[in-house]
Amino acid sequence: MASILTNLFDGVAYGMLLFVLACGLAVTLGLMNFVNLAHGAFAMAGGYICAVLVNNSGWPFFLALPLAFVGSAAIGIALERTLYRHLYARSHLDQVLFSIGLVFMSVAAVDYIMGSSRVFIKLPAELEGQIDLFGVGIGRYRLMIVVICGLLTLALQLILAKTRFGSRLRAAVDDPRAAIGLGINVPQVFAFTFAFGCGLAGLGGALSAEILGLDPYFPLKFMIYFLIVVTVGGSSSITGPFLASLLLGIADVAGKYYVPKVGPFVIYTVMIVILLWRPNGLFGRTAAR
Amino acid sequence: MTALSDVSTHAMASARWRISEVAFWVLALACAFLFPSRYLIMTDIVRLGLFALSLDLILGYAGIVSLGHAAFFGVGAYSAGLLALHGIITEPVIALVAAGLVAAVLGFLTSFLVIRGVDLTRLMVTLGIALLLEALAERFSDITGGTDGLQGIEMQPILGLFAFDMYGKTGLFYSLIVLFILFLLARRVVHSPFGLSLRAIRNNPLRAAAIGVPVNRRLIAIYTLAAFYAGIAGALFTQTTALASLDVFSFERSADLMLVLVIGGTGYLYGGLIGAVVFKMLQEFFQSITPQYWLFWIGLVLVVIVMVGRARIHRWVLFVPNLIIRQFAGRKAVVAAPESDVS
Numbered sequence: 001m002a003s004i005l006t007n008l009f010d011g012v013a014y015g016m017l018l019f020v021l022a023c024g025l026a027v028t029l030g031l032m033n034f035v036n037l038a039h040g041a042f043a044m045a046g047g048y049i050c051a052v053l054v055n056n057s058g059w060p061f062f063l064a065l066p067l068a069f070v071g072s073a074a075i076g077i078a079l080e081r082t083l084y085r086h087l088y089a090r091s092h093l094d095q096v097l098f099s100i101g102l103v104f105m106s107v108a109a110v111d112y113i114m115g116s117s118r119v120f121i122k123l124p125a126e127l128e129g130q131i132d133l134f135g136v137g138i139g140r141y142r143l144m145i146v147v148i149c150g151l152l153t154l155a156l157q158l159i160l161a162k163t164r165f166g167s168r169l170r171a172a173v174d175d176p177r178a179a180i181g182l183g184i185n186v187p188q189v190f191a192f193t194f195a196f197g198c199g200l201a202g203l204g205g206a207l208s209a210e211i212l213g214l215d216p217y218f219p220l221k222f223m224i225y226f227l228i229v230v231t232v233g234g235s236s237s238i239t240g241p242f243l244a245s246l247l248l249g250i251a252d253v254a255g256k257y258y259v260p261k262v263g264p265f266v267i268y269t270v271m272i273v274i275l276l277w278r279p280n281g282l283f284g285r286t287a288a289r
Numbered sequence: 290m291t292a293l294s295d296v297s298t299h300a301m302a303s304a305r306w307r308i309s310e311v312a313f314w315v316l317a318l319a320c321a322f323l324f325p326s327r328y329l330i331m332t333d334i335v336r337l338g339l340f341a342l343s344l345d346l347i348l349g350y351a352g353i354v355s356l357g358h359a360a361f362f363g364v365g366a367y368s369a370g371l372l373a374l375h376g377i378i379t380e381p382v383i384a385l386v387a388a389g390l391v392a393a394v395l396g397f398l399t400s401f402l403v404i405r406g407v408d409l410t411r412l413m414v415t416l417g418i419a420l421l422l423e424a425l426a427e428r429f430s431d432i433t434g435g436t437d438g439l440q441g442i443e444m445q446p447i448l449g450l451f452a453f454d455m456y457g458k459t460g461l462f463y464s465l466i467v468l469f470i471l472f473l474l475a476r477r478v479v480h481s482p483f484g485l486s487l488r489a490i491r492n493n494p495l496r497a498a499a500i501g502v503p504v505n506r507r508l509i510a511i512y513t514l515a516a517f518y519a520g521i522a523g524a525l526f527t528q529t530t531a532l533a534s535l536d537v538f539s540f541e542r543s544a545d546l547m548l549v550l551v552i553g554g555t556g557y558l559y560g561g562l563i564g565a566v567v568f569k570m571l572q573e574f575f576q577s578i579t580p581q582y583w584l585f586w587i588g589l590v591l592v593v594i595v596m597v598g599r600a601r602i603h604r605w606v607l608f609v610p611n612l613i614i615r616q617f618a619g620r621k622a623v624v625a626a627p628e629s630d631v632s
Binding site for chain 2 (some may be wrong): 030035083086090092093094097098100101102103104105106107108109111112138150161182220223226231251261262264265268269271272275279
């Protein structure tokens with residue numbers, strides 16, 4: 001019983017991590033309709049920034065996390081301004097090719113700079129080990145992830161629903177032309193959103209080094225997971241991808257623990273079935289864009 | 290009435306063999322004789338060309354974007370390997386067709402999943418199927434050999450006459466003949482009314498349906514055919530290299546394939562073949578500069594191609610061949626003009 005709860009908790013932590021990693025993609029892919037397969041590269045960038053700061057420069061872990069966010073967001077906005085924005089109107093094939101190219105470049109570049117072996121980030125002592133909660137073993141690190149990611153999710157939901165920027169973004173996505181007509185600077189809104197999504201991915205990458213493992217092939221290995229979160233979760237709200245990430249996280253952890261041999265098989269099958277059953281995602285709008 | 294005859298004259302005119310096409314195949318055959326030390330890489334190019342031709346059939350002609358075309362390549366590769374390993378069908382040509390048919394069956398079954406939905410769903414479903422097969426191949430390692438791959442495959446002589454030699458001479462000519470036969474078939478298919486209807490679907494499925502083209506049935510048919518082609522390419526891979534490992538399903542293989550096709554140009558049959566030649570030469574070139582980090586340059590090529598624009602790149606790629614052809618055959622003979630791209 002206790003092990004089931006521990007696994008459930010691990011699954012929730014994993015799912016929340018996936019959500020932070022993928023929610024930027026939910027905006028670019030789901031809302032802006034841009035097939036960005038290179039999203040994992042931004043996560044990897046954040047992870048490596050954090051690793052370098054903590055391991056080589058001796059920064060405290062909690063100070064390095066915001067920098068991972070800022071660094072990835074900076075890379076994101078630079079690429080958005082120079083490359084991505086030219087491709088919003090292009091065909092999906094072009095976008096796929098372009099982002100695959102970016103993934104290849106990032107993989108080889110990180111391999112060149114940082115080496116091909118897995119990188120570990122030195123954690124502060126208070127994050128190691130487990131705490132015992134009513135007989136259920138809970139990893140401290142995972143508890144921290146749940147807290148951080150939970151707060152982030154709440155903040156995102158509030159920003160999207162309550163702030164002026166949130167309503168601008170929703171307007172820009174729903175109908176860019178009408179939004180421009182109302183005086184909303186749509187390219188700026190998109191650029192900012194893109195950068196914010198990349199920053200979140202970077203933060204997720206930094207947090208996930210401990211759990212998912214950080215090596216140059218990170219963008220390729222987890223690309224499918226991010227895509228699953230977005231396509232299964234749909235894009236009409238932040239709740240869809242959130243629930244999809246939780247489902248995926250719990251299913252993946254449980255699958256690896258209880259049926260290690262068929263784990264990945266189950267996930268891909270479920271994804272294909274869901275996509276066929278509801279092409280716009282489990283929680284998506286019915287109207288196709 | 291006149292419109293109908295116009296269509297058929299147009300179709301027949303575009304299906305006529307041009308001098309440039311003959312020249313292309315003569316050149317290919319000449320290369321096979323001229324560079325005896327390069328058999329292995331040329332076999333690689335031929336195989337890749339066939340695989341790219343297969344993707345062109347669905348991407349260039351029917352407009353289906355697939356990120357998991359390696360699925361059929363892998364199924365073909367493993368079928369051919371298993372057939373040879375267990376001595377079920379020892380004759381390579383029959384085994385080749387059998388492996389292609391296995392891939393075609395898979396293509397037929399999965400086509401129902403792929404034709405549903407829009408681009409994004411298709412991307413995910415094709416990618417998912419390839420990953421699924423990779424996971425399956427890893428799971429049933431007692432059949433597939435798991436991460437070690439199929440080992441100890443011994444190929445019998447082709448038609449009982451031509452044994453595979455260690456320099457790859459037989460392999461090259463075998464692959465080249467297979468490619469040529471399948472190319473003729475593909476050429477016949479795309480210039481037929483069936484091929485024209487595919488292009489109509491690519492340009493506008495709704496309109497194609499409105500003029501009475503059975504869209505879904507056509508897409509299923511071409512997807513199955515493309516799977517057959519990819520299966521044959523995979524089987525050739527196993528037969529000429531005598532190995533099949535998990536990486537036949539890998540995402541990189543599907544991604545590279547897209548690059549091949551994009552370099553050569555989609556929507557005309559020589560695109561995949563020209564792309565395969567250019568891609569392999571690029572790969573060799575980059576690997577000779579940086580053995581470990583050539584992936585970076587391949588990625589850069591992709592990004593540059595997209596940023597510059599695919600149509601413009603094709604004009605540059607085809608500039609030199611067209612120039613040569615014009616010297617020989619006058620101004621009007623153009624070796625290859627890629628059709629308008631999928632949008």
